[in-house]
Amino acid sequence: MKVAGLSDQGRVRRQNEDAWDIEGVQGLWVLSDGMGGHAAGEVASRLAVRTVVEE
Numbered sequence: 869m870k871v872a873g874l875s876d877q878g879r880v881r882r883q884n885e886d887a888w889d890i891e892g893v894q895g896l897w898v899l900s901d902g903m904g905g906h907a908a909g910e911v912a913s914r915l916a917v918r919t920v921v922e923e
Contacts, residue, residue: 885910887917896921
């Protein structure tokens with residue numbers, strides 16, 4: 869199976885806060901919405917993805 873990931877910041881935000889990861893060996897796909905406009909949304913998004921992948 870071939871998979872790919874892509875995220876777009878859209879027209880409103882200056883920074884893309886979304887995070888994603890694909891763990892092909894485990895068959896795990898993780899996507900986290902950064903909740904644009906909230907404080908440290910990009911940090912929360914990356915932390916959520918990293919936590920799921922590492923656990």
